[in-house]
Amino acid sequence: MAAWGERLAGVSGVLLDISGVLYDGGEGGGAAIAGSVEAVARLKRSRLKVRFCTNESQKSRADLVGLLRWLGFDVSEGEVTAPAPAACLILKQRGLRPHLLVHDGVRSEFDQIDTSNPNCVVIADAGEGFSYQNMNKAFQVLMELENPVLFSLGKGRYYKETSGLMLDVGPYMKALEYACGIEAEVVGKPSPEFFKSALQEMGVEAHEAQRRAPPGSQG
Amino acid sequence: MAAWGERLAGVSGVLLDISGVLYDGGEGGGAAIAGSVEAVARLKRSRLKVRFCTNESQKSRADLVGLLRWLGFDVSEGEVTAPAPAACLILKQRGLRPHLLVHDGVRSEFDQIDTSNPNCVVIADAGEGFSYQNMNKAFQVLMELENPVLFSLGKGRYYKETSGLMLDVGPYMKALEYACGIEAEVVGKPSPEFFKSALQEMGVEAHEAQRRAPPGSQG
Numbered sequence: 001m002a003a004w005g006e007r008l009a010g011v012s013g014v015l016l017d018i019s020g021v022l023y024d025g026g027e028g029g030g031a032a033i034a035g036s037v038e039a040v041a042r043l044k045r046s047r048l049k050v051r052f053c054t055n056e057s058q059k060s061r062a063d064l065v066g067l068l069r070w071l072g073f074d075v076s077e078g079e080v081t082a083p084a085p086a087a088c089l090i091l092k093q094r095g096l097r098p099h100l101l102v103h104d105g106v107r108s109e110f111d112q113i114d115t116s117n118p119n120c121v122v123i124a125d126a127g128e129g130f131s132y133q134n135m136n137k138a139f140q141v142l143m144e145l146e147n148p149v150l151f152s153l154g155k156g157r158y159y160k161e162t163s164g165l166m167l168d169v170g171p172y173m174k175a176l177e178y179a180c181g182i183e184a185e186v187v188g189k190p191s192p193e194f195f196k197s198a199l200q201e202m203g204v205e206a207h208e209a210q211r212r213a214p215p216g217s218q219g
Numbered sequence: 220m221a222a223w224g225e226r227l228a229g230v231s232g233v234l235l236d237i238s239g240v241l242y243d244g245g246e247g248g249g250a251a252i253a254g255s256v257e258a259v260a261r262l263k264r265s266r267l268k269v270r271f272c273t274n275e276s277q278k279s280r281a282d283l284v285g286l287l288r289w290l291g292f293d294v295s296e297g298e299v300t301a302p303a304p305a306a307c308l309i310l311k312q313r314g315l316r317p318h319l320l321v322h323d324g325v326r327s328e329f330d331q332i333d334t335s336n337p338n339c340v341v342i343a344d345a346g347e348g349f350s351y352q353n354m355n356k357a358f359q360v361l362m363e364l365e366n367p368v369l370f371s372l373g374k375g376r377y378y379k380e381t382s383g384l385m386l387d388v389g390p391y392m393k394a395l396e397y398a399c400g401i402e403a404e405v406v407g408k409p410s411p412e413f414f415k416s417a418l419q420e421m422g423v424e425a426h427e428a429q430r431r432a433p434p435g436s437q438g
Contacts, residue, residue, distance in 0.1 A: 171354075
């Protein structure tokens with residue numbers, strides 16, 4: 001492996017994924033991946049700008065940052081780009097009122113959003129919340145709209161927990177797309193807009209950035 | 220509308236859909252669609268062969284026929300082509316042992332099928348059975364197989380009940396297809412094999428058959 005200096009020539013910022021890169025989720029919150037706490041600390045001491053870019057949609061940024069700090073990471077809420085706040089921005093810009101099919105842990109991110117008389121649907125990794133009843137309700141809301149708009153916070157197929165593989169939001173996005181004959185708007189990775197907003201928040205141009213994610217991941 | 224004789228020239232058999240054609244499902248079992256009891260009786264008095272071809276996968280054929288007879292239809296179990304028995308035939312022919320994600324009402328159709336140590340997954344319109352936990356289990360079974368095989372009893376998007384639109388099996392088939400990166404084998408309409416087996420059971424060639432279904436339906 002080349003030395004840092006050589007590998008980072010021309011790079012002025014680093015966008016770090018969180019889950020599966022900095023820590024692995026699991027019982028009791030999860031565990032830091034070996035070396036990652038030190039790597040983040042070293043990056044922060046360097047001349048490089050650092051930002052965290054996640055598709056985590058089960059937890060609010062506050063809860064996620066609380067967990068990361070507890071695991072030893074130097075990170076604050078303002079340094080994290082996550083799909084729920086990005087979705088809130090889009091909803092406000094377009095005057096949309098969502099029906100939410102999301103995990104209770106992330107619901108607080110939508111506190112400032114009007115959810116009355118919904119004219120779109122937002123789905124996220126809802127875990128057990130993906131019951132038939134909840135999916136059918138989201139489906140019915142979409143079918144009652146003249147122009148059904150579905151936002152999906154990420155489109156991951158599955159993720160790994162200590163208990164095994166878990167279905168992510170992507171399969172449920174596909175289910176609603178097929179049921180309604182529509183295409184969802186993905187908010188989060190791998191949407192280019194999402195990466196761009198993370199870079200913008202970091203104050204770095206795309207060509208100056210280095211993304212760090214495991215090979216083959218959507219990170 | 221042309222007279223029966225003219226419309227049926229060259230036709231020697233009639234394949235009838237059931238749900239939405241002969242009766243509408245709903246509370247208390249549902250209700251016969253006006254004129255359909257008499258139409259079936261008239262067909263049966265004619266020179267035409269008659270067979271019933273359904274994608275119903277929440278009920279066993281015995282329960283379905285019981286309901287239809289209660290509604291006044293002249294129909295017996297042996298006259299019904301349904302996806303669950305068709306799937307059982309395929310499972311036996313190919314030596315497959317399914318993990319079943321199906322409605323309790325249709326489980327009896329699989330009584331003679333070995334479901335130990337599954338090497339494929341069969342999904343049907345499971346209704347409330349499409350919980351996150353059940354979907355995740357089906358997903359995990361597929362991911363543990365070297366060659367994941369998924370059968371879907373039909374691929375309907377949704378159907379109408381008196382309480383409103385209900386998600387059918389199709390969206391859940393799409394979810395598992397996307398999660399596992401596979402393509403399901405559809406048993407039931409609109410699979411040509413399914414229609415062919417119905418015709419075979421009726422003793423009619425395809426060109427001699429007339430299908431009767433509402434315009435635009437998958438029936």
